[in-house]
Amino acid sequence: MELQKIIDNVETLLKGRALDGWEIMAGASRNLSIEVKDQKVDTFRCSEPVGVSVRLLQGEGLGFSFSTSMEQADLVRMIDNALVGAATQTPDRFNGLPQAMPIPRLEGLFDSTLETVPEEAKIARGMDLERLTLASDSRLKRVRKSSYGESDYAVAIRNFLGVSGEYRGTSVSSSIAVIAEADGDSQMGWDFGFSSRFDGVDIEAIAVEAARKATALLGAGTIPTMRCPAVLDSHVAGEILGVLAPSFVAENVQKGRSMLAAKLGERLFSPIFRIRDNGILDGGMATTPFDGEGVASQDTLLVENGQLLGYLYDSYCARKDGCASTGNASRGGVKGAPHMGVSNFYIENGPAPASELLTGITRGILLVDVIGMHTANAISGDFSVGASGFLIENGKVTSPVKGIAISGNIMDLFAKVDAVGDDLRFYGSIASPSLLISSLDVSGT
Numbered sequence: 001m002e003l004q005k006i007i008d009n010v011e012t013l014l015k016g017r018a019l020d021g022w023e024i025m026a027g028a029s030r031n032l033s034i035e036v037k038d039q040k041v042d043t044f045r046c047s048e049p050v051g052v053s054v055r056l057l058q059g060e061g062l063g064f065s066f067s068t069s070m071e072q073a074d075l076v077r078m079i080d081n082a083l084v085g086a087a088t089q090t091p092d093r094f095n096g097l098p099q100a101m102p103i104p105r106l107e108g109l110f111d112s113t114l115e116t117v118p119e120e121a122k123i124a125r126g127m128d129l130e131r132l133t134l135a136s137d138s139r140l141k142r143v144r145k146s147s148y149g150e151s152d153y154a155v156a157i158r159n160f161l162g163v164s165g166e167y168r169g170t171s172v173s174s175s176i177a178v179i180a181e182a183d184g185d186s187q188m189g190w191d192f193g194f195s196s197r198f199d200g201v202d203i204e205a206i207a208v209e210a211a212r213k214a215t216a217l218l219g220a221g222t223i224p225t226m227r228c229p230a231v232l233d234s235h236v237a238g239e240i241l242g243v244l245a246p247s248f249v250a251e252n253v254q255k256g257r258s259m260l261a262a263k264l265g266e267r268l269f270s271p272i273f274r275i276r277d278n279g280i281l282d283g284g285m286a287t288t289p290f291d292g293e294g295v296a297s298q299d300t301l302l303v304e305n306g307q308l309l310g311y312l313y314d315s316y317c318a319r320k321d322g323c324a325s326t327g328n329a330s331r332g333g334v335k336g337a338p339h340m341g342v343s344n345f346y347i348e349n350g351p352a353p354a355s356e357l358l359t360g361i362t363r364g365i366l367l368v369d370v371i372g373m374h375t376a377n378a379i380s381g382d383f384s385v386g387a388s389g390f391l392i393e394n395g396k397v398t399s400p401v402k403g404i405a406i407s408g409n410i411m412d413l414f415a416k417v418d419a420v421g422d423d424l425r426f427y428g429s430i431a432s433p434s435l436l437i438s439s440l441d442v443s444g445t
Contacts, residue, residue, distance in 0.1 A: 003028060003156035003166065006052050006070060011158070013075055014054075017083070021057035021097050021160050023293065026050075027334045029153035032119075036126035036146045041138065044123075051334035052322060056082040060091035064337040080242045098315040098325060100162030103296045104280055106289050109169035111197040114152060122148050125203060132207035133178050137215050144177040144188070163294035168257075171285075174201050180214035189214025192427055194285055213368070216390075223391060223444040229364035229418075230406070230440040231392070234425050236367045237432035241275075241347060243376045243383070243431055244410050248277070248302055249328070250317035251340040253378075259381045259411055260308055267306040270417035271437075274348045275303035277312055279327050284344035286429040292331025292338035300326045306415075314340050347432040350420025354434040357419050364392040364444055381410035387442075400434035405443040413437060 003026040010024045024428070028050040035043035036040035051067035052311025056079070067078040130146035149172070163322035175192040191210040193201040232240065235436040247258040257380065260268070271276075279297030281287050290296055293315060302309055314329035330341030358366065367389040369399040384407035 003154055006050075007156055007158050009070075009072075010052060010054065010079075012076055012275075013072075013079055014056075015058075019056055019058060019160075023097050023157070023163070024045060024052065025054075025155070025292075025331070025334055026052040027153065027155045028240040029151055030115075030297040032122065032149065032317045034123055034126050034148045036123070036130055036148075037143060039127050039130065041126075042145075048371040049333075052078070053334040053337075054082050055097065055337065056077060056086050057095065057097060058086035060093055061086035061089040062092075062095040063087070063089065065119055066334045068334075094316055094319045096315065096319060097159045097161060098163060098293055098295050100164070100294075101296050103165045103290050103294075104325050106167070106280060106287065108282065109167060109196055109287065111172070111288075114150065114170050114198050117198050122150070129174055129203045129207055131205060133176055133211055136207060136211040137180070139180045139182045139215050139218065140178050141181045141221055142179050144179065146176045147174065149173045157290070157294040159294060164291045165294050169288075170196050172196070172198050172201055174204060174206055176201055176210045178210050178214050180211075180218055182215075182218045185220070187214050187220075194426070195442045196283070206312050207404055217368075217388060217400045217402065218440065220388060220402035222403045223365075223401050223442070225442065225444045226363070227439055227441050229361045229392075229440070231361075231364070231366045232432075232435045232436045232437065233366065233368045233389075234354070234421070234423050234432060234434050235427060236370050236387075237347070237435045238425075238427060238430055239370055239373045240383075240410065241345070241432045242430045243373060243378060244381070244414065245342050245345050246378060247343075248275075248312050248339045249342070250311040250313045250321065253311050254256045254317060254320060256278050257293075257379055259379065260311070263308055264310070266308055267413045268308055268411060269303050270307045270347065271306040273303070273350065273420045274301065275346070275419055276301045277326070277328065277342050277345045278349065279343035281344040284429070285426055288343075291325075291327040291331040291343075295325045295327045295329065297327045297343065297392065312340070313339055314338060326379075332362060342429060344426070345430045346424060346426070347420065347435075348431050349422045349424045352419050354421035354423040357421055357434055357436040358392050358397065359395045361392045361395055364406075365440070366390040366392055366397060367406065370406070376410065381412075383407060383410060400424040401444075403444070407441050407443065413440070418438075 065081035110428035329338035419436035
């Protein structure tokens, strides 16, 4: 279904209504999810949703409504509901819609060959991933889930101020969770791959990494409590960065729910790394030409030389602070109004190979998994979570470790970064390379 025709129809229905402004967004997608277990298809799901939503400005009220039906009566009802929302909302002088601006043209978002790949090949990918993983080590006993997923999606937006944009994209992913067993011990390993293209996902690499993670921690023991240098692998560093990320969002700053509130321009972080939010990152999972309200996506440098340079804005929060939107209005689809969020948010790669971060550590810890990082206090930054990894002795990994806990403060941790690896990898929209932390409290036996 052509999205522009849907938008044209809704715009026609808006004519003659008592409005101070309008925005129409339409979206459609074709989604496929396959799960394989024991070389058989365990789950096969397909969907092709389409929908449209409006935000209508009436005075200082901004109402929202959506419809997944394109019937005229349902579209009229959608408009009526949005108008009721605008009329009953508490007036807010910062409500409004963004002005038109140039939108970047991004290459590589869409794989035109994806729809020609037969379903048998997609099922085979899940089966091959399971087979390759189990075949790599005799200690790997069973797979919890081997999956393949894809989406072919299109988004279009238009508003009364001249905003007009449309793009189409594809996403393809594969993941596996595998169990390793030896000498009465059991460990799980997981890995994931993502691309906009079918041929961009390397299932052999996924199999190798999942197998390595599952087998490496077999036989893990405990260690005494200590305060020591710590290397966070890219996965753990990314999880911890994910707790800090919302603090850069202007809405949280304005509401006092941020670790970074009222600290603009201060030197809060280690001077050796940079943090950025890049909505136009080549190959990023959150890369789009425009955000959820039609503002051009951009690359925003947030931290450099330890200094907090800025926050992330949508147009509403930007109006409150008298600045420009950074293109950070997120939208999961037509069923929700735009909300603030990060795009591709990450610490830049450093100069050091990740393996060299261990050099010079007499006794320390390499962390490869944390449990419950989402429980960290998003305002104070305090955390205490379970973890597992490896003991480092004289610059080398010596033994696997489990049953430990790490504690501290997010801001203190990022102020103590002594070295940054070169292994940046995205498992989602937030990522980091491996980091060397000068000291960390590790609770053991």
